[in-house]
Amino acid sequence: MTKVRHIRLRPAATIDVVVIGAGHAGLAVSHLLSEQAIEHVVLERGEVANTWRHERWDSLKLLTPNWQTQLPGYHYAGNDPDGFMGMSDVVQFIQNYAAFTRAPVRTNTRVTSVRRNQTGYSVATTRETWQAKCVVIASGACNIAQVPAIASNVPDNVSQLTPHQYHSPAQIQGGGVLVVGASASGMQLADELLKAGHAVTIAVGEHVRMPRSYRGKDIMFWMDRCGVLGERYDEVEDISRGRRLPSAQLVGSHGKRLLDLNSLTDQGARITGRLVGFNNGIAQFSGSLRNVCALADLKMTRLLKTIDEQITGVRDIPPPERFEDTRVEESPTLSVNLKNDAINTIIWATGFRPDYSWLDVPVLDRKGQLRHDGGVVESPGLYVLGLPLMRRRKSSFIFGIEDDARDISGHLTRYLKSNIRSDAHELYQHHSC
Amino acid sequence: MNEVAIAVNNGVNVEALLGAREALTEAPEAAKFVWKASSEWKGGTHTQSNVEKFFGLGEEQKHVREYVYDTDHPEIFASADKGSTPVEFVLVGLAGCLTAGIAAVAQNREIQLNSVTATIEADMDIQGILGIDSDVRNGFDSIKVNYQIDADASEDDIAALVAQSQKRSAVFDIITNPTNVHVEVNK
Numbered sequence: 042m043t044k045v046r047h048i049r050l051r052p053a054a055t056i057d058v059v060v061i062g063a064g065h066a067g068l069a070v071s072h073l074l075s076e077q078a079i080e081h082v083v084l085e086r087g088e089v090a091n092t093w094r095h096e097r098w099d100s101l102k103l104l105t106p107n108w109q110t111q112l113p114g115y116h117y118a119g120n121d122p123d124g125f126m127g128m129s130d131v132v133q134f135i136q137n138y139a140a141f142t143r144a145p146v147r148t149n150t151r152v153t154s155v156r157r158n159q160t161g162y163s164v165a166t167t168r169e170t171w172q173a174k175c176v177v178i179a180s181g182a183c184n185i186a187q188v189p190a191i192a193s194n195v196p197d198n199v200s201q202l203t204p205h206q207y208h209s210p211a212q213i214q215g216g217g218v219l220v221v222g223a224s225a226s227g228m229q230l231a232d233e234l235l236k237a238g239h240a241v242t243i244a245v246g247e248h249v250r251m252p253r254s255y256r257g258k259d260i261m262f263w264m265d266r267c268g269v270l271g272e273r274y275d276e277v278e279d280i281s282r283g284r285r286l287p288s289a290q291l292v293g294s295h296g297k298r299l300l301d302l303n304s305l306t307d308q309g310a311r312i313t314g315r316l317v318g319f320n321n322g323i324a325q326f327s328g329s330l331r332n333v334c335a336l337a338d339l340k341m342t343r344l345l346k347t348i349d350e351q352i353t354g355v356r357d358i359p360p361p362e363r364f365e366d367t368r369v370e371e372s373p374t375l376s377v378n379l380k381n382d383a384i385n386t387i388i389w390a391t392g393f394r395p396d397y398s399w400l401d402v403p404v405l406d407r408k409g410q411l412r413h414d415g416g417v418v419e420s421p422g423l424y425v426l427g428l429p430l431m432r433r434r435k436s437s438f439i440f441g442i443e444d445d446a447r448d449i450s451g452h453l454t455r456y457l458k459s460n461i462r463s464d465a466h467e468l469y470q471h472h473s474c
Numbered sequence: 475m476n477e478v479a480i481a482v483n484n485g486v487n488v489e490a491l492l493g494a495r496e497a498l499t500e501a502p503e504a505a506k507f508v509w510k511a512s513s514e515w516k517g518g519t520h521t522q523s524n525v526e527k528f529f530g531l532g533e534e535q536k537h538v539r540e541y542v543y544d545t546d547h548p549e550i551f552a553s554a555d556k557g558s559t560p561v562e563f564v565l566v567g568l569a570g571c572l573t574a575g576i577a578a579v580a581q582n583r584e585i586q587l588n589s590v591t592a593t594i595e596a597d598m599d600i601q602g603i604l605g606i607d608s609d610v611r612n613g614f615d616s617i618k619v620n621y622q623i624d625a626d627a628s629e630d631d632i633a634a635l636v637a638q639s640q641k642r643s644a645v646f647d648i649i650t651n652p653t654n655v656h657v658e659v660n661k
Contacts, residue, residue, distance in 0.1 A: 247641075317651045328650035332640040339634045372616060407502070 102293030125293030227390030575639030
């Protein structure tokens with residue numbers, strides 16, 4: 042049970058900090074604010090870990106192993122450190138964390154608007170309105186499943202789903218499935234649907250190929266140890282590209298070494314280039330498949346080389362290994378007649394974006410993304426957490442939130458203190474007039 | 475001990491390119507370019523095309539001079555062969571675009587190029603253009619590009635140059651993805 046404290050329920054209750062969202066990010070920063078005795082409330086549209094409860098498919102498991110799954114002051118304590126949490130485990134983990142930290146969560150309280158005013162921010166909700174000096178946006182990076190405009194040209198008799206709408210193969214009608222996108226989502230869904238007996242075509246643009254385990258350890262172990270996951274946003278060469286990078290082709294599973302295009306090909310999948318449009322019921326694909334695969338193969342090898350170079354001193358581990366290049370047909374399919382191939386379903390695994398429709402502060406760029414410097418938004422006292430490569434490569438992982446949340450709560454604490462000083466300064470000036 | 479760093483020079487002004495990228499991120503309107511060519515039929519299958527002006531950075535721009543190109547068909551098509559075939563021009567465009575990209579990427583990655591040569595082959599079944607078989611397309615079945623690159627870098631790094639160049643190439647994109655083409659007459 043989550044406990045509620047510090048909350049005065051009257052219109053426009055004033056408080057130092059409003060945290061929006063009681064997922065792992067919101068709860069992590071809440072815990073750090075509590076440690077600093079900073080008065081705050083966590084507003085949650087549904088229940089704790091709402092997104093993990095309602096916006097994930099049934100078979101999904103975390104991409105990070107249990108031993109790595111931790112939050113500030115809290116870590117996995119079960120007996121399967123090398124396993125991967127399913128969604129109910131994740132919900133339980135986050136719920137336990139909320140109880141452990143005694144987070145001041147207001148559930149079923151959806152934020153409807155955030156406006157800037159003289160003393161900070163007015164945060165309107167479906168229940169009450171809060172006046173806060175600071176707001177931390179921790180409402181997630183994947184609120185909206187992106188679907189490209191070409192989806193409007195899909196024939197009416199073909200069902201279309203996003204990963205948010207997909208739960209299990211049971212809901213997919215018979216016949217072929219076109220999975221668009223080869224990030225973790227697209228690859229996992231293609232794999233699951235192949236195993237359920239569907240003919241699967243997967244349209245592949247730029248992607249990130251990675252083995253689940255390497256030289257006897259989980260890939261996340263090496264990436265963490267070699268400093269890849271800790272690389273800071275202000276050290277990354279091309280930050281906007283880094284933030285747009287699709288998620289790596291991983292699945293939270295021991296048994297599966299590689300969830301790559303070769304493993305889908307082996308199961309009978311048809312691999313095509315990026316989907317570029319529909320013309321009279323014919324799906325058209327880019328002729329760039331060979332190159333996007335070459336890019337992904339080269340980048341994976343570069344990552345493995347980086348790991349090899351940095352762990353030369355480590356003893357008792359298996360020798361370096363290299364993986365077969367992605368097999369690309371001599372002439373990959375450029376067009377598919379959906380009707381002739383009995384493709385009745387299209388799954389748009391084409392990425393996600395955050396929802397800021399409730400944010401009435403002019404801090405979005407022309408692409409609708411928050412303008413921020415490592416989570417410090419371009420409006421004093423406004424912060425964000427949990428976006429990809431927000432402060433570090435690990436920012437979007439559960440275990441990656443701790444360092445970011447410490448940085449952000451530190452900045453926020455200094456901001457509140459300087460705010461109090463300037464208030465006092467103003468007061469003094471008024472007196473002297 | 476002093477280490478003498480030898481500056482990589484592929485003749486590409488990467489600073490200017492990166493500067494332009496930064497400036498155009500702030501002013502996306504200026505990034506909208508229009509490329510232009512004009513052409514005139516000379517008789518038979520011979521056409522002469524001219525390239526000089528284009529639009530970009532918000533105003534009319536000009537090459538340092540006008541370029542003139544002849545296209546025709548070879549004698550085995552009973553033509554006068556006053557220039558390369560238009561489809562060969564597509565290959566010329568692809569070679570020029572990919573190679574320029576390789577040079578720019580190499581400069582940015584501080585890789586010295588010593589030589590870059592390419593051969594390009596495009597397969598075409600001319601039953602398509604002759605209307606013999608409606609199942610055969612008019613255009614290329616496939617294009618094969620073979621680069622020979624001598625550079626001060628590992629095999630993988632050279633492969634990565636070529637891959638990155640394809641990723642950022644306009645002509646590669648034009649060839650591999652559909653484009654709407656509007657042709658109007660006497661308007």
